[in-house]
Amino acid sequence: MKKNALCSVVFAAAACGLALLSTSSRSSAQPAPASQPAPEVAEILTPKAAPAPRINGAKVFGVRPNHPFLFTIAATGDRPMTFSATGLPAGLALDANTGRITGALAQEGEFKVTLSAKNSLGTAKSKFKIICGPTIGLTPAMGWNSWNCFADAVTAQHVIDAADAMVKSGLINHGWTYINIDDFWEVNPRRTNDPSLQGPERDAGGKIVPNPRFPDMKGLAEYVHGLGLKIGLYSSPGPLTCGGCVASYQHEDQDAQSYGEWGFDYLKYDWCSYNSVAAASLPPPTNAAPGAPRRRPQIDLATRQKPYAVMRAALDKVPRDILFSFCQYGDANVWEWGAQIGGNSWRTTGDITDTWASLSRIGFSQAGHEKYAGPGHFNDPDMMIVGRVGWGPRLHPTRLTPNEQYTHVSLWCLLSAPLLIGCDMTAMDDFTLSLLSNDEVLAVDQDSLGRQAARLSQTNNLEVWAKDLEDGSMAVGLFNRNTNAQEVIAKWSDLGLKGRATVRDLWRQKDIGKFKDEFHATVPRHGVVLVKITGATASKP
Ligand code: GLA
Numbered sequence: 001m002k003k004n005a006l007c008s009v010v011f012a013a014a015a016c017g018l019a020l021l022s023t024s025s026r027s028s029a030q031p032a033p034a035s036q037p038a039p040e041v042a043e044i045l046t047p048k049a050a051p052a053p054r055i056n057g058a059k060v061f062g063v064r065p066n067h068p069f070l071f072t073i074a075a076t077g078d079r080p081m082t083f084s085a086t087g088l089p090a091g092l093a094l095d096a097n098t099g100r101i102t103g104a105l106a107q108e109g110e111f112k113v114t115l116s117a118k119n120s121l122g123t124a125k126s127k128f129k130i131i132c133g134p135t136i137g138l139t140p141a142m143g144w145n146s147w148n149c150f151a152d153a154v155t156a157q158h159v160i161d162a163a164d165a166m167v168k169s170g171l172i173n174h175g176w177t178y179i180n181i182d183d184f185w186e187v188n189p190r191r192t193n194d195p196s197l198q199g200p201e202r203d204a205g206g207k208i209v210p211n212p213r214f215p216d217m218k219g220l221a222e223y224v225h226g227l228g229l230k231i232g233l234y235s236s237p238g239p240l241t242c243g244g245c246v247a248s249y250q251h252e253d254q255d256a257q258s259y260g261e262w263g264f265d266y267l268k269y270d271w272c273s274y275n276s277v278a279a280a281s282l283p284p285p286t287n288a289a290p291g292a293p294r295r296r297p298q299i300d301l302a303t304r305q306k307p308y309a310v311m312r313a314a315l316d317k318v319p320r321d322i323l324f325s326f327c328q329y330g331d332a333n334v335w336e337w338g339a340q341i342g343g344n345s346w347r348t349t350g351d352i353t354d355t356w357a358s359l360s361r362i363g364f365s366q367a368g369h370e371k372y373a374g375p376g377h378f379n380d381p382d383m384m385i386v387g388r389v390g391w392g393p394r395l396h397p398t399r400l401t402p403n404e405q406y407t408h409v410s411l412w413c414l415l416s417a418p419l420l421i422g423c424d425m426t427a428m429d430d431f432t433l434s435l436l437s438n439d440e441v442l443a444v445d446q447d448s449l450g451r452q453a454a455r456l457s458q459t460n461n462l463e464v465w466a467k468d469l470e471d472g473s474m475a476v477g478l479f480n481r482n483t484n485a486q487e488v489i490a491k492w493s494d495l496g497l498k499g500r501a502t503v504r505d506l507w508r509q510k511d512i513g514k515f516k517d518e519f520h521a522t523v524p525r526h527g528v529v530l531v532k533i534t535g536a537t538a539s540k541p
Pocket of ligand 1: 182241350
């Protein structure tokens with residue numbers, strides 16, 4: 001057994017000159033944990049992007065016939081850069097300066113394209129497949145959502161700032177695409193003391209009217225598209241959203257049409273007040289006694305599925321591709337039927353928050369869901385909690401330690417989860433940016449096979465998760481959920497592999513060496529070592 005040279009991510013505070021996320025940087029509103037572990041240095045593992053061109057992001061893209069097409073080639077490297085493509089089907093055109101492919105495809109079909117990005121240092125080429133057919137969202141969505149930072153304080157300016165930051169930070173060059181408005185773009189009939197949430201809920205014809213913070217939804221969508229990005233919004237199938245704003249109940253077709261007319265590309269649809277609609281459809285409990293505690297109605301599966309099927313049908317009438325994200329917290333094992341009802345993703349759990357308890361409970365409870373994920377339909381363990389978060393209006397640096405943040409990003413990528421940045425992107429430090437811009441790590445999430453990692457071993461809070469990748473290799477996460485550094489072993493027999501294989505550290509983007517039978521590493525507390533194993537043969541047919 002060869003001892004590997006991987007060093008742990010945890011260093012003594014003074015070990016290097018990188019930014020230190022010490023406990024003193026916590027918001028005063030956040031109580032410190034009872035027993036304080038030694039502070040961790042936020043060591044940046046992601047190498048700086050090379051000046052020569054490199055094409056990143058999804059290698060497969062789905063679109064429906066005759067719907068507007070927008071795909072921005074994500075590429076790092078010095079600018080100016082020019083883009084070209086061979087094999088683009090009729091109906092699509094590439095802007096050589098921006099790398100944006102636009103147009104529409106009239107016919108279903110698969111098109112093999114080669115993308116090129118060229119600068120003064122060279123040319124990068126990358127194979128890309130466009131599949132025109134019924135399925136969109138072939139790889140998990142990558143973008144930003146307003147909830148984990150601005151929550152009920154979100155405004156159109158926040159959305160504009162987020163889109164600008166996606167470009168200025170360079171994240172767009174790593175495949176990040178969606179800018180999603182969560183709850184509170186609608187009028188809120190409960191918040192009568194807040195004029196920015198008041199106004200007509202719908203016009204005389206029943207069409208939804210956004211609140212005064214969002215005076216021009218079409219203009220906002222155009223602005224975001226003008227940057228080569230896409231835009232999303234949020235609603236609920238009940239009369240009100242979770243935050244008490246106007247939602248889509250009995251206006252599903254009209255709302256879907258509005259989203260399409262405004263030019264939106266993504267809908268998160270949050271169950272919430274549909275509870276009251278569902279309960280009203282059920283017979284009253286026979287044993288209800290006056291003064292007895294209210295019992296949650298037992299909602300049957302058909303009733304749980306119905307509002308999502310109704311909005312699915314409404315979206316299908318819109319001449320635009322709108323990713324459909326179910327949010328109902330994993331009720332009734334949504335992973336078992338989300339794809340059948342037409343979800344591109346479905347939340348599998350309740351809301352995440354920026355603590356290890358929340359992250360680890362949600363992330364590591366995804367085991368077993370892997371058989372339900374695939375291109376066009378993914379499990380969603382909720383949005384990301386790195387960077388400055390806070391659920392508005394006051395933000396604080398994430399309470400996750402640096403190693404916990406590495407665990408978060410690594411696990412979400414292994415899970416093929418939608419990656420929705422939850423922080424204020426105008427205030428990202430270098431460490432946060434490095435977590436979100438490691439192309440080899442993000443490639444695990446965006447892999448064209450769309451497989452979700454399975455947990456292959458679990459002993460003493462040490463876990464090995466692995467997923468197959470399109471190139472025949474395997475991405476493997478060695479996780480340590482303990483509070484001290486420990487050795488984690490990935491055995492070829494657990495991974496279904498045999499023979500000698502090259503092991504590459506994906507965060508450092510460096511080969512570690514060749515290993516036979518197993519690979520092991522010392523993994524810091526709450527940390528991960530994420531590797532790619534190439535060249536082994538499958539031990540099982
Ligand atoms: C629910 C969802 C969150 C967010 C809020 C908005 O809690 O799970 O992700 O959308 O509603 O009110």
